[in-house]
Amino acid sequence: MIRNLTNRIVLIVVVVALALWINFSEDVxxxxxxxxxxxxxxxxxxxxxxxxxxxxxxxxxxDLPADAKIDPSLMDIARDIVQQRTDALGVNENxxxxxxxRRIVGEFPGLEDTExxxxxxxxxxxxxxxxxxxxxxxxxxxxxxxxxxxxxxPDLPADGTTVYxxxxxxxELDSISVSQDTAATGxxxxxxxxxxxxxxxxxHTSANTGKFLTILLDKQVISAPVINDAxxxxxxxxxxxxxxxxxxxxxxxxxxxSLPVPLKIVETRIIGPTLGADSLNKSLVAALxxxxxxxxFMTIYYRMPGIxxxxxxxxxxxxxxxxxxxxxxxxxxxxxxGFLLSTGAALDANILIFERIKEELRNGRNLxxxxxxxxxxxxxxxxDSNLSAILTSSILFWFGSTFGATIVKGFSLTLAxxxxxxxxxxxxxTRTLLVVFLRTFKPxxxxxxxxx
Amino acid sequence: MIDILSKRYFYFAFSLLVILPxxxxxxxxxxxxxxxxxGGSLIEVQFETGKSLDTTNILTLYEDAGINDAQIxxxxxxxxxxxxxxxxxxxxxxxxTKMTESSGAEVSIIRFDSVGPSxxxxxxxxxxxxxxxxxxxxxxxxxxxxRKVQNAFxxxxxxxxxxxxxxxxxxxxxxxxxxxxxxxxxxxxxxALLTVIGFSVQDKIVVFDRIRENANLLRKLEYEKLVNHSxxxxxxxxINTQLMTVEFLLxxxxxxxxxxxxxxxxxxxxxxxxGTYSSIFVAAPILVLWEKREWTTWFKRKEEAAV
Numbered sequence: 104m105i106r107n108l109t110n111r112i113v114l115i116v117v118v119v120a121l122a123l124w125i126n127f128s129e130d131v132x133x134x135x136x137x138x139x140x141x142x143x144x145x146x147x148x149x150x151x152x153x154x155x156x157x158x159x160x161x162x163x164x165x166d167l168p169a170d171a172k173i174d175p176s177l178m179d180i181a182r183d184i185v186q187q188r189t190d191a192l193g194v195n196e197n198x199x200x201x202x203x204x205r206r207i208v209g210e211f212p213g214l215e216d217t218e219x220x221x222x223x224x225x226x227x228x229x230x231x232x233x234x235x236x237x238x239x240x241x242x243x244x245x246x247x248x249x250x251x252x253x254x255x256x257p258d259l260p261a262d263g264t265t266v267y268x269x270x271x272x273x274x275e276l277d278s279i280s281v282s283q284d285t286a287a288t289g290x291x292x293x294x295x296x297x298x299x300x301x302x303x304x305x306x307h308t309s310a311n312t313g314k315f316l317t318i319l320l321d322k323q324v325i326s327a328p329v330i331n332d333a334x335x336x337x338x339x340x341x342x343x344x345x346x347x348x349x350x351x352x353x354x355x356x357x358x359x360x361s362l363p364v365p366l367k368i369v370e371t372r373i374i375g376p377t378l379g380a381d382s383l384n385k386s387l388v389a390a391l392x393x394x395x396x397x398x399x400f401m402t403i404y405y406r407m408p409g410i411x412x413x414x415x416x417x418x419x420x421x422x423x424x425x426x427x428x429x430x431x432x433x434x435x436x437x438x439x440x441g442f443l444l445s446t447g448a449a450l451d452a453n454i455l456i457f458e459r460i461k462e463e464l465r466n467g468r469n470l471x472x473x474x475x476x477x478x479x480x481x482x483x484x485x486x487d488s489n490l491s492a493i494l495t496s497s498i499l500f501w502f503g504s505t506f507g508a509t510i511v512k513g514f515s516l517t518l519a520x521x522x523x524x525x526x527x528x529x530x531x532x533t534r535t536l537l538v539v540f541l542r543t544f545k546p547x548x549x550x551x552x553x554x555x
Numbered sequence: 556m557i558d559i560l561s562k563r564y565f566y567f568a569f570s571l572l573v574i575l576p577x578x579x580x581x582x583x584x585x586x587x588x589x590x591x592x593x594g595g596s597l598i599e600v601q602f603e604t605g606k607s608l609d610t611t612n613i614l615t616l617y618e619d620a621g622i623n624d625a626q627i628x629x630x631x632x633x634x635x636x637x638x639x640x641x642x643x644x645x646x647x648x649x650x651x652t653k654m655t656e657s658s659g660a661e662v663s664i665i666r667f668d669s670v671g672p673s674x675x676x677x678x679x680x681x682x683x684x685x686x687x688x689x690x691x692x693x694x695x696x697x698x699x700x701x702r703k704v705q706n707a708f709x710x711x712x713x714x715x716x717x718x719x720x721x722x723x724x725x726x727x728x729x730x731x732x733x734x735x736x737x738x739x740x741x742x743x744x745x746x747a748l749l750t751v752i753g754f755s756v757q758d759k760i761v762v763f764d765r766i767r768e769n770a771n772l773l774r775k776l777e778y779e780k781l782v783n784h785s786x787x788x789x790x791x792x793x794i795n796t797q798l799m800t801v802e803f804l805l806x807x808x809x810x811x812x813x814x815x816x817x818x819x820x821x822x823x824x825x826x827x828x829x830g831t832y833s834s835i836f837v838a839a840p841i842l843v844l845w846e847k848r849e850w851t852t853w854f855k856r857k858e859e860a861a862v
Contacts, residue, residue: 451761487700538771
């Protein structure tokens with residue numbers, strides 16, 4: 104029935120052992136046996152979804168016309184900045200992801216103080232360095248500039264308002280630091296520019312010494328320093344009457360305020376922590392009850408193969424859970440439902456095979472032939488039906504990721520991964536175990552052992 | 556062997572009986588779309604026990620903030636769900652502060668969802684697109700997988716007709732749920748719907764696969780008998796997989812899984828049941844009907860009766 108049975112058993116034992124190791128550890132660290140250096144480490148703390156532990160989810164969208172093309176790399180930069188800003192607030196375990204081509208989804212599980220996060224994100228902060236010539240604008244006033252994030256010509260007001268030229272945006276800043284002035288009277292902000300920015304800056308400052316270089320955050324003047332000397336090395340400093348606090352605040356605005364694309368909040372979801380904890384316990388209990396009924400049914404109806412299927416489903420659950428942990432899947436309610444459904448798919452594969460084996464036995468074939476035929480004949484329908492399930496889950500996944508609908512994404516991922524693992528367990532594990540059982544128990548009375 | 560297919564018009568009538576009431580409800584009351592698709596805000600709050608605000612007071616709070624379309628419902632656990640048009644975070648904070656002030660009670664937010672109107676519309680249109688793409692993908696996939704069978708294309712089309720049947724059943728359930736339990740179609744509903752589609756196709760393929768296999772083995776058999784034979788052979792599997800395992804898992808989740816998932820699991824439960832039903836009682840009969848071109852005789856019978 105099966106050649107190289109030992110190899111198969113070894114492989115299954117190794118896979119299960121690895122999976123159990125992952126399931127029961129908080130993190131996995133592999134040390135170099137000679138030097139004791141860490142070769143590899145991965146944190147495996149389970150991640151609970153917002154629906155299970157409460158928290159905040161926001162969906163940000165580029166605040167640009169709907170038909171504007173946005174460079175994907177700009178969205179990535181914007182994502183990094185949102186991440187940095189919220190990390191700076193000391194919010195842990197937040198996940199910020201680009202969703203589709205113009206949205207960013209942020210999740211803050213377990214967050215209680217949702218307001219400060221929302222405020223921080225909302226300071227969208229497009230930072231611009233603007234040539235205002237001899238004009239020294241007042242701090243806080245609003246200026247119109249000719250910068251356009253899409254690269255197209257911006258819509259300029261026709262009523263004669265002065266439009267200032269944007270020399271560069273905050274995207275050209277490489278690093279920012281705050282230091283004490285040489286005279287020790289105040290603080291100044293030092294900045295280093297990226298290559299391209301350094302060149303633009305050098306050209307501009309050498310041609311405009313003595314003029315004002317106004318810095319705008321969201322078109323609002325935050326500072327208007329005078330260009331004292333040409334800055335050609337790509338490094339410079341802004342000095343003025345800064346205290347330590349104001350210099351730091353300005354530094355943070357420069358560092359994190361330089362979103363290359365303006366963002367607006369289009370969706371907010373807050374889930375209270377009590378609702379989450381309640382749902383988690385209840386759905387886990389429910390899943391357990393459901394599983395017990397299924398185990399009973401399989402054992403009573405299919406007898407020995409049923410028991411084999413239950414063990415195989417158990418292995419399926421262990422492996423699936425290990426993979427979920429390994430790839431940092433967020434455990435959510437729809438995720439649990441998706442997992443249960445894929446368990447159903449795993450059972451379906453087993454049932455298809457067992458029904459086939461019974462049929463072959465009834466047709467008078469011997470046990471070995473029936474088992475071989477069972478697998479061969481059931482395979483096309485298992486393959487085709489599961490491939491179609493994977494096809495639809497990927498459509499779901501695509502849908503979920505363009506809209507930052509993380510619940511839909513989580514559901515489809517668990518479903519698809521579950522289906523793939525269930526193929527492995529039904530085809531490989533169940534068959535191997537069944538042969539092991541047959542060799543151990545050598546059943547004679549097929550009626551009793553197979554329930555035909 | 557049981558003769559399943561001969562009563563096919565009875566099954567079609569039964570399906571219509573299940574589908575039509577809900578669809579008529581949806582037609583008269585409109586789709587109960589949630590803010591996920593229409594845009595808007597939902598706040599669920601719980602007041603400290605004993606201290607609560609009248610709904611009229613809350614409505615006034617909203618009106619003071621310039622929101623005139625707020626609707627309030629009370630949940631089973633005693634919290635209040637307030638739905639309205641899109642609230643910015645500032646307006647929401649303002650309303651919550653006022654709620655706390657005027658009730659003098661601790662107000663805890665259980666849930667706050669706010670979806671911008673533009674994004675809601677996009678979600679709705681993309682969802683329709685996702686379903687369309689899924690249907691097309693299924694036809695193509697089945698046509699390829701069954702290319703060795705005569706009229707492979709028919710199998711794909713029948714699977715999609717049965718799939719539309721299941722979608723209609725799900726909508727019907729949602730329509731009835733909207734009337735009696737105040738259900739709404741939200742992102743989870745959509746997930747359930749797409750899952751039903753996925754599993755419905757999976758189930759059709761298992762039955763079709765048996766027809767594919769038997770078509771090679773029993774070449775001489777009349778098509779209707781061949782299909783009937785295949786259904787009967789897969790019947791035990793359909794019952795065991797769907798009723799005994801998947802439905803039990805979902806039933807447990809629906810009964811004990813807490814309120815958040817109830818609507819989702821009930822829709823899955825009915826939808827998956829319909830998926831299995833439609834393999835046997837919709838998709839397969841239509842295959843036979845198509846093979847026999849029965850529509851040519853639909854109206855003849857009446858003529859004969861008239862003569």
